[in-house]
Amino acid sequence: MEYRDPIGDILKNSKSSEDLEGKGKPLSMEYQKMDTFQQFHKVARDAGYLPEWIKLQKRIADALNHLKSFEELEGINVLIKKHNKICPSYFQKVPITEENYEVQKLRWESS
Template identity: 40%
Template sequence: MSDNNSMPPYNDLIGDMLKKKTDEVGMENLKGFGKPLPKEYFSGDTFQHFQRIAKDAGYKPHWLKLQHEIRDMVYAIDEVIAREKPAELEKRIAKVNEKIAEHNKHCPPLMLKGRISIDTLDRAKEIWN
């Protein structure tokens, strides 16, 4: 026989947060309160719906922010390549490669990108644009 008392009680964390928020502030002030959800929210993949809602709300994933930073860093290196000392260029490229490594940890597998070097800077501009 199983002992049901040994099982921890079921916790509905999201439900608890919503109930607390409703009790504190109320939901009437939220955008779209009382309006039906669009029909496309009920078809297809839940994750895709989350992505669409997040995009509509202006959310950018961390890896996408990194992608924009890396692009700007690559173009900045390209602008100063003729004037900069080789040691300074190597430091800048090392920083870009650190950002690329972080980007690759967080991005979808199809968005993985390789490290750059002074020799591959022109190709990097194409890749990161």
């Protein structure tokens, strides 16, 4: 069985592999403080990528800011349920009612 390294092959065949920025230099202390998952998120964020749950978070906050009647809350709560299914557990939010609207609106604005 032969080991295949497709990324390594691409880099070997690329003429630009010798011109990689930072080649041969030690990794920064900031990089070494983060685990792989944190580093991925930083690189993705710096590249402009937003996870779907953050896009939903922004959409929900915008919908709450433009709410014209409490009848629209049903549609917003559908988005909140979708958000809660795909976001990390500590970012989950409660459904919005007429009673908790003002408090929840502030929480969504600050997230």
